[in-house]
Amino acid sequence: MKIFKPFEVIKDELYACEVFAGNLLRSDVKSVLETGGYIFNSGGKRVRPGLTILSGKLFSPDDKKLIPVAIAMEFIHTATLLHDDIVDGASLRRGNPSANAVFGNDVAVLVGDYMFAQGVSTFATYGGVEVLRRALDAIRDMSEGELKQLEMIGKVDLTEEGYFDIIYRKTASLLSACCEAGAIVGGVDGKQKISMRDFGKFIGYAFQLVDDAFDYVSDEETIGKPAGNDIREGKVTYPFIAVRHTFNDSEREKVGAIFSSQNPSKADISYIRELVLERGGVEKTVFLAREYVNRAKELLDSAKDSVYKESLKQIADFIVARTY
């Protein structure tokens, strides 16, 4: 396993997580092991377990319960990936064939359910009822976020508030749950717990903002997916929202027609992409992501200095340092 750099200080704990994960995937049903293992070992950075462990160790460096809670978060995340690939009809995930493409939608949906059940059981055993509830809220949020995103397809007038509601549920809620659960297991409550909840939420916003900016600039060779994918799917995201007010009547009309068409042409996609790039939509998005990263880092001020605090800051910085 290759360790993501900000997680060097919790390398041992992340190894322990992998061992624990192996036990949770042990089943006499072959496809659980095969499909679960395939997606679980497909090169994820273990961001969610890492955040959970660091958030706990920030307050209580020795709590062994962090390991199972952390890996359960990754199980929930992995289950969501399995189910989202069905939603997206995705054939690739992190550059490899997606689990649904290799094993079929049927196996992907069922192994996802298995992982949900194993993850939630782990929270029930090791996390206590508060962690369990927070994780279940995140599962519900993620399904609602994806559903709301589907409902908003082609809606060119999605508000900034609506956009943040979607990205909170689909991305930020689980990251927030990781940091909050870590803090709870680490033994804090009140203001410190809420700070960690918000830390996770803000880096979640930043992460999704940068991801949505990427979609406007990425090229197929380096990122593995073509730019303008969100436009193709009729998804209105922040880079567009940030510059929408600058459009004149004819631009607004054309853009509206493209977003609501089921199958825009390459030229149509390029038209919106270039309009948004030219008006500075990507810069505004990355700027806002940086603001969220800074707000997140400030929330760590009240915690005492430690290597764990430094690592959490590094992760926050890493989100906006991704090159594109």
Next chain:
Amino acid sequence: MKIFKPFEVIKDELYACEVFAGNLLRSDVKSVLETGGYIFNSGGKRVRPGLTILSGKLFSPDDKKLIPVAIAMEFIHTATLLHDDIVDGASLRRGNPSANAVFGNDVAVLVGDYMFAQGVSTFATYGGVEVLRRALDAIRDMSEGELKQLEMIGKVDLTEEGYFDIIYRKTASLLSACCEAGAIVGGVDGKQKISMRDFGKFIGYAFQLVDDAFDYVSDEETIGKPAGNDIREGKVTYPFIAVRHTFNDSEREKVGAIFSSQNPSKADISYIRELVLERGGVEKTVFLAREYVNRAKELLDSAKDSVYKESLKQIADFIVARTY
């Protein structure tokens, strides 16, 4: 709502369940309400909530916690139906277009996840940790059961033990969980709790055995699906297993070739159906189902007499009284 006859004595409780369900489906995301409501209100008999409530009232007639625990069981069941229809590629469910056919696989998988999360949250709040664990085991069992069934497609030599393992996980485990959870909420443990767990398991076996017998005899007009569906899908079930030892070499060879072919002809399906019917596979299956119903009813002997006990016996009898 039309009340299933054995549930007349808990009519009020089942109405209360519907109200509770409405609250759990309340979301600002339109498709949760629409799709969740569509499948939830598509004419299910509320067998699982009914069993949960009756099993609880058998021991403690007044426990209000039974309502949320009962409806959470139905949420888990409904989530499973949503996901199973994706697995089966089903276009019909209880004679109506299935949710995935109406709303799409993407919405079906996500609304299923939403219902899992809401159901499990309800167990966490009202059921206590023992009920929660039992329900999570059932969720895991159901995904494993469906996966194992997929693995066994075309395997003509599926053993009786393998068959019972599959039907335990996919059908009997949740029914067993309902009866056991009811008993736990009703305040019993030890032998009485285990009796109710086994009561649920045995009626689960009986239910699935009868269902598998139906598949050999049903005709499209009365049941809404053609006979021999399991053979078509390469699923080996009890009616076949019960008479397999009577086949001569040429029958065995032909049957093996049909089960392992991806797309058997109508004549092939009829060949197996008629062979199994002629050798008495359906009668043997229904006979075994009756035995399980009788064993289930005997388990109720130690509980004191009540209308609830009578209703539980009626449900058990109803399973094998279904006409076909």
